[in-house]
Amino acid sequence: MSKTEEVFSFGDAAARNAALEEEIHGDTMVLNVGPSHPATHGVLRLRLELDGETIVKCDPVIGYLHRGEEKVAENFTYNQFIPYTDRLDYIGPIHNNVTYALAVERLAGIDVPERCQAIRVICCELARLLSHFIGLGCYGMDAGALTVFMYMFTDREKIYSLMEELCGARFTTNYTRIGGLQRDIPDGWLDHVLKVCDDVEKTNELCDKLLTRNRIFYDRCVGVAPLSKEDAISYGVSGPNARASGIAMDLRKDKPYLGYENYEFNVPVGTNGDSYDRWLVRVEEVRQSVRIIRQAVTKMPGGLWYNDKATKIFRPRKDKVLSSMEELIQNFMITTEGPELPVGEAFFEAENPKGRQAFFVVSKGGGVPWRLRIHGPSFSIISALPKILPGCLVQDVPVVLGSIDFVMGDCDR
Amino acid sequence: MDWMYLLIVLVKAVVVVALVMAVAGYAVVGERKIASWVQERPGPNRTTVPILGSIPVVGWWLRRMGFFQLWADGAKFFFKEEPTPAHVNKLYFLVAPVVAFVPAMAALSAVPFGQYVGSDGVAVPLAITNFDVGMLFVMAVSGISVFGIIMAGWASNSKYPYFSSIRASAQLISYELTIGLALLPVFMWTGGTLDLFSIVREQGGVVGGGVFGLPKWFICIMPVSALLYLVALFAESNRLPFDMAESETDLVGGFHTEYGAFKFGLFFVGEYAHMTLAAILFSVIFLGGWSIPFVSMDAMPVGLLGAVVSVGVVFVKTVILMSFIMLVRWTLPRFRYDQVMDLGWKILLPLAVVNLAVYAVILALVEG
Amino acid sequence: MIQQAATTPETFGPVLLQIVLAIAIAVGLILLSNLLGQRVAKRSSFSHTPYECGLPMTGNPHPRFGVKFFLTAMLFILFDIEVVFLFPMATVYRALLAAGIPILAPVLFFLAVLGVGLIYEIRKGALKWEGR
Numbered sequence: 001m002s003k004t005e006e007v008f009s010f011g012d013a014a015a016r017n018a019a020l021e022e023e024i025h026g027d028t029m030v031l032n033v034g035p036s037h038p039a040t041h042g043v044l045r046l047r048l049e050l051d052g053e054t055i056v057k058c059d060p061v062i063g064y065l066h067r068g069e070e071k072v073a074e075n076f077t078y079n080q081f082i083p084y085t086d087r088l089d090y091i092g093p094i095h096n097n098v099t100y101a102l103a104v105e106r107l108a109g110i111d112v113p114e115r116c117q118a119i120r121v122i123c124c125e126l127a128r129l130l131s132h133f134i135g136l137g138c139y140g141m142d143a144g145a146l147t148v149f150m151y152m153f154t155d156r157e158k159i160y161s162l163m164e165e166l167c168g169a170r171f172t173t174n175y176t177r178i179g180g181l182q183r184d185i186p187d188g189w190l191d192h193v194l195k196v197c198d199d200v201e202k203t204n205e206l207c208d209k210l211l212t213r214n215r216i217f218y219d220r221c222v223g224v225a226p227l228s229k230e231d232a233i234s235y236g237v238s239g240p241n242a243r244a245s246g247i248a249m250d251l252r253k254d255k256p257y258l259g260y261e262n263y264e265f266n267v268p269v270g271t272n273g274d275s276y277d278r279w280l281v282r283v284e285e286v287r288q289s290v291r292i293i294r295q296a297v298t299k300m301p302g303g304l305w306y307n308d309k310a311t312k313i314f315r316p317r318k319d320k321v322l323s324s325m326e327e328l329i330q331n332f333m334i335t336t337e338g339p340e341l342p343v344g345e346a347f348f349e350a351e352n353p354k355g356r357q358a359f360f361v362v363s364k365g366g367g368v369p370w371r372l373r374i375h376g377p378s379f380s381i382i383s384a385l386p387k388i389l390p391g392c393l394v395q396d397v398p399v400v401l402g403s404i405d406f407v408m409g410d411c412d413r
Numbered sequence: 414m415d416w417m418y419l420l421i422v423l424v425k426a427v428v429v430v431a432l433v434m435a436v437a438g439y440a441v442v443g444e445r446k447i448a449s450w451v452q453e454r455p456g457p458n459r460t461t462v463p464i465l466g467s468i469p470v471v472g473w474w475l476r477r478m479g480f481f482q483l484w485a486d487g488a489k490f491f492f493k494e495e496p497t498p499a500h501v502n503k504l505y506f507l508v509a510p511v512v513a514f515v516p517a518m519a520a521l522s523a524v525p526f527g528q529y530v531g532s533d534g535v536a537v538p539l540a541i542t543n544f545d546v547g548m549l550f551v552m553a554v555s556g557i558s559v560f561g562i563i564m565a566g567w568a569s570n571s572k573y574p575y576f577s578s579i580r581a582s583a584q585l586i587s588y589e590l591t592i593g594l595a596l597l598p599v600f601m602w603t604g605g606t607l608d609l610f611s612i613v614r615e616q617g618g619v620v621g622g623g624v625f626g627l628p629k630w631f632i633c634i635m636p637v638s639a640l641l642y643l644v645a646l647f648a649e650s651n652r653l654p655f656d657m658a659e660s661e662t663d664l665v666g667g668f669h670t671e672y673g674a675f676k677f678g679l680f681f682v683g684e685y686a687h688m689t690l691a692a693i694l695f696s697v698i699f700l701g702g703w704s705i706p707f708v709s710m711d712a713m714p715v716g717l718l719g720a721v722v723s724v725g726v727v728f729v730k731t732v733i734l735m736s737f738i739m740l741v742r743w744t745l746p747r748f749r750y751d752q753v754m755d756l757g758w759k760i761l762l763p764l765a766v767v768n769l770a771v772y773a774v775i776l777a778l779v780e781g
Numbered sequence: 782m783i784q785q786a787a788t789t790p791e792t793f794g795p796v797l798l799q800i801v802l803a804i805a806i807a808v809g810l811i812l813l814s815n816l817l818g819q820r821v822a823k824r825s826s827f828s829h830t831p832y833e834c835g836l837p838m839t840g841n842p843h844p845r846f847g848v849k850f851f852l853t854a855m856l857f858i859l860f861d862i863e864v865v866f867l868f869p870m871a872t873v874y875r876a877l878l879a880a881g882i883p884i885l886a887p888v889l890f891f892l893a894v895l896g897v898g899l900i901y902e903i904r905k906g907a908l909k910w911e912g913r
Contacts, residue, residue: 029572031572052846052847052849053750053751053847140746143746143747144653144654144656144745144746144747144748145744145745145746145747146448146452146743147451147452147743147744150452150453150454151452151453154453154454210744211746214745214746216654216745216746216747216748216752217746219748219749219752220746220747220748220749220752393749393750393751394576395657395749395750396749418791419794419798422794422795422798423798423802425795426795426798426799426802427802429799430799430802430803430806434806490814491813491814491817491818492817492818493814493818494818495814495815495818507811510807510811511804511807511808511811514803514807515800515803515804515807518799518800518802518803518806519796519799519800519803521799522795522796522799523796541795541796541799542792542793542794542795542796543792544788544792544796545788546788549868550796579846579850583850583853583854586853586854586857587853587857589857589861590857590860590861590864593861593864593867593868594864594867597864597867597868597871600868600871600872601871601874601875602875604875604876605871605872605873605874605875605876606872607868607872674814674818675810675811675813675814675818676811676814678810678814679807679810679811754853754908755908758853758856758903758908759903759908762860762899763896763899763900766892766895766896766899767896769867769892770888770889770892773874773885773888773889773892774885774889776874776875776878777878777885780875780878780879
């Protein structure tokens with residue numbers, strides 16, 4: 001056996017591989033759109049069975065990015081786990097921070113002041129812009145319009161600069177804490193946010209004008225891989241993919257959190273669930289996100305950015321820590337043993353840019369969770385791929401994968 | 414065979430090949446620069462060479478324009494690892510890049526780059542040779558490059574290149590029909606010469622004696638033919654929006670996945686040489702070649718100055734057209750394969766036939 | 782006054798020279814790159830396996846391809862022959878018209894036959910590219 005065959009020839013993998021090869025008979029050809037491929041965003045392996053050009057069967061193989069985050073959570077305190085949440089949906093990292101913090105705060109039974117909520121809303125919507133811009137940019141690039149990718153990434157750089165100003169890191173933001181935030185927003189940040197919103201709007205309109213009514217793009221995307229409403233519900237698809245299929249579900253409106261009920265925004269819902277609808281839904285969501293950010297910036301309340309009553313959960317102010325015994329002890333306990341949370345379990349779901357991201361925390365007291373279960377929206381949509389890809393041509397695969405806009409960090413955890 | 418004549422021809426051939434390879438090479442750099450201007454980023458602006466780069470103003474400007482990038486990339490290709498994988502069909506694997514590259518060069522022998530009007534008043538084309546089957550020769554020879562792609566895909570013994578080469582070859586042969594039919598009205602109009610030099614000579618002056626105010630170029634007389642030829646030109650050079658064969662996101666490398674170093678470089682240069690050839694042909698046939706707008710052919714300068722002016726005008730038109738081709742690449746999305754074939758067979762081919770019939774009728778009315 | 786084009790050995794000789802020169806350049810470049818390039822490790826198995834996104838390739842590298850490619854090639858041959866017939870027509874068309882010979886109708890008839898053939902095969906689905 002050659003060295004390559006040796007690697008794949010022992011144990012379960014060999015048996016499964018052999019079983020899969022047995023299934024191939026007749027004229028179908030097996031094509032591996034493998035983990036190392038420019039079109040699969042991240043490490044996803046699609047095992048396609050082709051009949052000529054048409055896909056007959058599709059088998060996604062995931063797990064190449066599994067890092068055992070749920071197990072890791074059982075060994076870290078609640079605050080220590082926040083950097084790990086950055087790496088879940090790593091396209092809009094700050095949203096995961098916020099969702100996780102909200103889940104643990106629900107378990108702890110505390111809530112955060114209005115200023116903190118408004119800042120978290122702005123961060124979530126900025127993450128939505130980051131995520132949709134990658135989605136739209138990569139979709140355009142996979143369809144062949146390479147310039148759209150570049151324009152979108154230029155604007156993503158501007159949002160990254162905002163993140164850097166806010167919390168010191170462009171990408172792995174690690175911004176929220178249980179009971180509040182890492183720090184308050186810096187002076188002048190809100191003006192920068194408004195300026196970036198203007199730029200984002202312009203780029204979005206530009207790319208919309210370039211591609212939405214472009215005949216080539218239209219022919220490429222309309223009718224490709226439609227996901228019907230019933231299938232979307234049965235596979236548990238959520239987010240823009242579900243809305244494109246006609247399900248009018250948006251957790252920001254249906255189960256509002258962080259004060260979303262106070263902001264005015266619309267939720268775009270598609271009709272056919274094909275790739276074109278998924279493009280249109282995301283373009284419109286960018287516009288609505290910009291609207292929310294502008295409202296949040298103008299209505300930014302004053303006050304504290306953390307819950308100062310949750311003394312056993314949120315670390316006290318530094319000047320108090322260095323001068324008072326009580327606060328020193330609390331700081332020490334929270335840092336070493338973690339925030340003291342009651343026994344119980346809590347479930348929280350939020351409208352991640354990719355869909356419905358949910359955290360289920362089980363605590364047996366103390367500062368380290370007993371079990372943390374993460375539900376990633378990309379897992380659901382990838383599980384629907386064997387349903388929507390058969391019937392498409394092989395060249396539709398990049399377009400479909402781009403329109404679905406999944407991220408493997410969310411799927412594999 | 415006269416040795417002097419042979420030497421002159423050899424010098425002409427070397428000059429043309431060197432020039433076209435330089436233009437094809439700089440087309441690569443130009444493409445990267447144009448891409449960067451479209452995408453709001455700098456593009457290649459750092460490579461420099463020791464002595465030339467230090468010339469005060471010119472050297473700095475050349476560096477910023479990415480002029481020396483080609484030298485760096487070309488030299489890099491020579492020093493890269495040159496694999497011939499064990500699983501390929503060695504003979505065809507090695508022959509394929511040559512077959513993809515040579516036809517573009519060979520087809521240039523019939524293309525006139527300018528004219529030289531000697532003291533006896535006889536205009537001589539600045540081409541390697543002055544055929545009377547010019548255009549037919551060009552079409553026939555450039556069609557051979559399809560074999561290079563087919564051989565590359567088959568010899569690579571791997572699924573991705575195989576798929577891509579079959580599709581590319583089907584696409585190329587389909588659009589050759591459109592090219593042939595779109596060019597026929599031009600030959601009918603010029604009264605029976607296939608010779609590119611005469612076609613250019615026909616295009617001096619103005620249409621209809623100044624009534625419409627348009628120069629007498631074939632793009633103005635037969636715009637539909639020009640449009641058909643332009644679209645088929647994109648398809649024949651495998652350029653976006655017709656570049657299914659080598660789109661990275663679908664098929665990784667396409668038919669040149671298994672190639673490295675200069676074998677890949679030859680495919681690359683061959684593709685740009687094809688694009689250059691197509692652009693030169695379009696400028697010669699439809700954009701009037703070396704005719705300056707509204708100036709009749711006999712009023713063009715004579716002698717050496719005339720030769721330089723004519724070559725310069727052809728060069729300018731070719732560069733403008735190539736910039737347009739590159740701009741389209743960075744703007745439009747890509748067609749799906751079945752849409753490419755539908756377009757070629759169901760839309761362009763019937764349109765070309767109808768166009769030919771219409772011009773047959775127009776000529777009958779003009780002559781009769 | 783222009784130099785007359787012709788098809789004689791004097792005009793074809795340079796073409797042969799051009800082809801030989803182009804082949805020499807291509808082969809020379811490949812040889813040069815072979816000499817100057819780095820050596821591939823002989824026993825390194827991964828660069829000697831076909832590329833399929835990081836996993837070993839299974840199955841036949843030349844699977845059977847659909848019959849529509851054959852159909853396209855055959856139809857291309859037919860239409861190419863028609864184009865070949867049209868070329869001589871294009872060269873003498875204007876001269877014949879000037880001489881008063883009624884050639885418009887035969888040309889239109891020829892194109893109509895071509896057109897009818899094209900419409901027939903499009904309607905029959907010989908050029909159907911999506912689906913099976």
